[in-house]
Amino acid sequence: MDDLIDIPKFMDARFESLIRNTLNKPTGEITGEDMAQIEKIEGENLEITDVSGIEYCVNLFLLDLGDNNIKDVSPLCRLTNLHFLTLNNNPLLSLDPLRKLINLSRLFLKGCDINNIGALSDLIEIYQLDLSNNSIRDLSPLENYVTLHDLLLDDNPNLDLNTIQCLKPELFSVLTLNGNQIKNLEPLCKFFDLELLWLKDNKVLCDLSPLSSLKNLFLLNISGNTNIKDLTPLKNLSRLVELCVDGTNVTDFSPVKHVKNLYK
Numbered sequence: 001m002d003d004l005i006d007i008p009k010f011m012d013a014r015f016e017s018l019i020r021n022t023l024n025k026p027t028g029e030i031t032g033e034d035m036a037q038i039e040k041i042e043g044e045n046l047e048i049t050d051v052s053g054i055e056y057c058v059n060l061f062l063l064d065l066g067d068n069n070i071k072d073v074s075p076l077c078r079l080t081n082l083h084f085l086t087l088n089n090n091p092l093l094s095l096d097p098l099r100k101l102i103n104l105s106r107l108f109l110k111g112c113d114i115n116n117i118g119a120l121s122d123l124i125e126i127y128q129l130d131l132s133n134n135s136i137r138d139l140s141p142l143e144n145y146v147t148l149h150d151l152l153l154d155d156n157p158n159l160d161l162n163t164i165q166c167l168k169p170e171l172f173s174v175l176t177l178n179g180n181q182i183k184n185l186e187p188l189c190k191f192f193d194l195e196l197l198w199l200k201d202n203k204v205l206c207d208l209s210p211l212s213s214l215k216n217l218f219l220l221n222i223s224g225n226t227n228i229k230d231l232t233p234l235k236n237l238s239r240l241v242e243l244c245v246d247g248t249n250v251t252d253f254s255p256v257k258h259v260k261n262l263y264k
Contacts (some may be wrong), residue, residue: 005031008053015051018043032056043068046088051075065090066108073097087112088130095119109134110152117141131156132176139163150174154198161187169193177202178221185210192216200224200244208233215239221246223263231255 008030009014020026022041023034033055045067054060055075063079065086073087077097085101092193095109096119104123111133120126121141129142132154139159142148143166153159161182169191178200188194189210196219199205206227211217211234218239222228224247234240235255242251242261244254256262 006056008032008035008056011052012048012050014046015043015048016051018048019048019053041065055077077099098123105147115158137163140166142167145171147171152176153180154178155180157181161185164188165190189213195219197221203227212236218242220244 018041019030022038023030029093029253033087033197036058038057039059041057041060042064044064048068048070051065051070051073052075055078057079060079061081062084062117063082064086066086068090070087070090071093073092077100078247080100082101082102084106088108088110090112090116092112095114095117099119099122102123102125104126106128107123107126108130110130114131114134114136117131117136118129118141121144124145125143125147126204127147127148129148130152132152134156135158136156137158137160139199140163145167148167148171151172151174155178157180159180163183165187169194172191172194174193174196176198178198180202181204182199182202183204185208191214193216195216197217198221200221201224203226204209205225208222208231209229215237216239217237219242220240221244223244226247226249228248229250231245231250232254232255238258240256240259243256243259244263246264250264253262253264
């Protein structure tokens, strides 16, 4: 394939319209040379089902196709210059086409019907990863990541939190675990550099003791956990500035009297 002289074939009129708008070329033939000029595509919520033709966007840096109906992302496999990719709320059949996108730094895959993230194992430069609202159980494919700073794991009811222990805890500043079935927080006890931690609506969670070692926390949300009664493990978290405890069964707030913003 000679990218510059080939003529991309679009299978989806909505996607072609997006490309034309991006190029400011409402009529006429679109060439591979045209496509190679595109560095950013923003096409959220356009009812796109097929992205054939995007493979010619070899210089694409940012792609946002959230909230469409895309199942097959194989046309993305050659877009190795991508740094920002958003595919939220698309019913993806496979993540395999993303394997070679090794320059990705931010990847958003919220609500994509994912249960296995093995295909992401080589994307070790990712800084921010959103895997919320999926069916992920095992986080071990992320064990070689070297810059992962923000990890969003809300609403993964099958998540085995023990698998987070194979990641590099010193990298993390932000971790969200809202709406899961987490009972034991022990796997988090070595995430000493965590600054923001969300644990809302984990209905079986009751013991906060493993958080006592997280001395750098300045925001903690444990709202909606009706089994939590004791905040004593948080008493020495001197950097904690914001704490959300609404929807818990806490009655004694003296252990967190140092917290400036307490939401109960």
